[in-house]
Amino acid sequence: MTSPRSGEPGPGSRSRKIDPADRAQLAESPVSLRRIGALFSPYRPQIAVVTVLIIAASAVSLANPFLVRAVIDKAIPDQDVTLLVWAVIGMLAVTVVGSVLGVVQTWISTTVGQRIMHGLRTRVFAHLQRQSLSFFTRTRGGEIQSRLTNDIGGMQTVVTSTATSIASNVTTVVGTAIAMAVLSWRLSLLSLIVLPPAIWLTRKVARMRREITAQRQRTLADMQTQIEESLSISGIQLGKTLGAGPAMSERFADTSHVLADLEVRSQLSGRWRMATMNIVFAAIPALLYLAAGLPATSGGMTIGTLVAFTGLQAALFRPLMSLLDVGVSVTSSLALFSRIFEYLDLPVEIDDPEHPVHLRREDVAGAVRLADICFRYEGSDRNALDSVSIEVPAGSSLALVGETGSGKTTLASLVARLHDPSMGSVRIDGVDLRSIPLAELSELVGVVSQETYLLHATIRENLRHARPDATDADIEAAARDAQVHELIASLPDGYDTVVGARGHRFSGGEKQRIAIARTLLRDPRVLILDEATSALDNETERAVQAALDTVSRGRTTITIAHRLSTIREADQIVVLDRGRVAERGTHAELVELGGRYAALLARGGGHAGAAAEERAVA
Structure with a gap:
């Protein structure tokens, strides 16, 4: 201040x-x-x-x-x-x-x-x-x-x-x-004559130092970047494999030389600035004393007036600058x-409705209907989804399959209202999602994705993040349903164990089950599983899939499948291709059809053993 x-x-x-x-x-x-x-x-x-x-x-x-x-x-x-x-x-x-x-x-x-x-x-x-x-x-x-x-x-x-x-x-x-x-009006006039050149000189020296300082900071940033790039594990490996070590050293030496020169110039400019300030602060009072001592300009000035005026004049310089x-x-x-x-x-692209329709969670069955959906990402020249219509009865399961970029995740994101369709509508129990308040919709639709994000907090705090009013009994029940309670209970601090940054203390499957438990605390009527097991090894996938099978019972479930072996029992499978519905039906129907779904199986859409089993069934 x-x-x-x-x-x-x-x-x-x-x-x-x-x-x-x-x-x-x-x-x-x-x-x-x-x-x-x-x-x-x-x-x-x-x-x-x-x-x-x-x-x-x-x-x-x-x-x-x-x-x-x-x-x-x-x-x-x-x-x-x-x-x-x-x-x-x-x-x-x-x-x-x-x-x-x-x-x-x-x-x-x-x-x-x-x-x-x-x-x-x-x-x-x-x-x-x-x-x-x-x-x-x-x-x-x-x-x-x-x-x-x-x-x-x-x-x-x-x-x-x-x-x-x-x-x-x-x-x-x-x-x-x-x-x-x-x-003293006489000394005031003298100050008006002396101050402008003094201020100009001080500002000029300060501007010169500022430019040198800015250049020094840029050079220092370059040096830090070179250190980070050259002396990291990847940088050292690259330098050794390309034989670029001598070139990197020479480049660093050049930057260091420039920095040393700028440091010298900065110190000198700093001394020049201090010298200039000292000259100004010494010159102005000296001139005032001279004016006060000359008969032509003193005007009968007293010593007290001169001392008081000099103090005022010194106090004027800094605020004026x-x-x-x-x-x-x-x-x-x-x-x-x-x-x-x-x-x-x-x-705000996705906002609460002006005239909301309120749905009580206990009254929602969970029927999902997508009617003539079209969606295009900003900056794209084609639709990510084009005229897609799908009905998912309450309590049933839908599996979305297709090549990368076919629109599976986009479609699921529309059901969670992470995006709004460009055309068409997404409805739950006949109510357009855009008519439901966002807070209420998040209670109706739960999402478990492949990329699990855990807060740097305890397990209990991570789970309660989904429902702040959840009791310890609620948290434990959700963890049991997600088949992760035994793991948590075996830890020295139990539910008070800190998960670490992004949950690094746990394996992928363990983090996934904690995320499932977190979603379950909200008890959603519609559950979206976005490739929740695609990045897991076989054994871990079986554990997570068992948890998903448990939590999916009684809920409307939409699964984005990377491994087709995980969706054999889905009530309905929809194959997407470039944003359009290419095929739909049960697993047996699509295998018998011999179209895109069968081709995905043949290319190894599931585990090797599972794929062989699918062909045997066909």
Whole structure:
């Protein structure tokens, strides 16, 4: 937080240039000042109090030079002890009052800033939660994290520091200029002549150092990249097999040489900046002393006035330099707001219905109907699904098979409403999914996918993530149904075992069964199994498949099959080809038909043994 009295900007805030990236961001997504003001409008009383405190602190601090003048010109020469004591008390009072006002101002402004940041963080996070999967597939994860942490963190500085810094610097400059004019209008005119070249020189040296520093940071980043690429296991292996070791060493040596040169230049420019600042701070008072000592310019000036004026003039330099960089601060601040508002303005493709239809889970049978479904991914030149119509009676099982890219996962994602069809409708018990609130739909439709994602938390917390109000008995029952309770119970910490990042402490099959138990806690009427066993070995697959067979009973089940041996007992099998239904029927019917399904079996769609068994049945 900037001191309202000194007005000194934070490190690195002086003599900056506007970042071209900030200009580009604002050109692409302009920001309305009214919209920014709306964030602060609920806190108008607090902002008014902060403004009054800043003005009061600046005004109080201006009393010090006049007290100094009284001490030097009157109290000491006249041996006026009473005046001397009151002046000293006044100086201490100015310090105490200024400090207290600064603490109160910091407390209020920081509280307001944190509340605004909290509101923005939660709004952006909640809004991103509502975005469709397509947004996350086309957006880098690091970009999302950067906006939520770095950008909002930068805005926190803007809200809690930059605004108050500008206000305090303005009041300090204005108040100091008035006080200087009151003390001596002649010295004030001299300062106006001396300050511009001094400021110009300081800014020029600082800009030179900033450019060198930026170049040094880029070179340092290049060096770190070379280390990461060249000295990793893969990099070493590549270098040895290609004989590229000497070339890598030479490249690293060149980068290191450039970095060493930039370090020297940076240190020298830093010394030049310090030297320039020292010259400025020494030259201005010296010129003031010269003017005060010359008969033509002194105007009968007293020593106390000269000392007081010199102190004021020194206090004017730093806030004035900071105000000269206001344009940079404002532009960078607006760019941060622009990036955050850009996310808040993202349209929600999959949203709650305006007129929702509420279904009680206990009343839902689970019949699924896809009617004339068409779907095309953004940027694609063909439909991923084209005129697909499928009916899945309540409590029955549907298996989707086909070549990679045939549309199996896309179709399942429509049933879970991870996407909405471009044409047609998906219905549960005759109700269009787009009419059901998303929270209620997630209770009706459960998904177990091939890629199991576990939180870095305990098993109990991972399971309860699906249903926060689940009791320990509910959790244990779901784990038993998923055939993973015995495994968990055998662990030293049982259900309180931390699974590790992405569940790395467990095998693929164990993670899969934990994920199944998590889904079961929601007790969905429709269960989607998206190639849930395709990445598992034979023995693990049998254990997971046994769990799936148990949990599928009594539910409408849609299975995307990679290994055809797992879907022999499905009530209905649909073969997809390039987004269209090529065949449908039971296993026996499709084998007898001798079409695409039979061809998939012949190519080894199941295990080798299972495939031979299928041909024997045929």
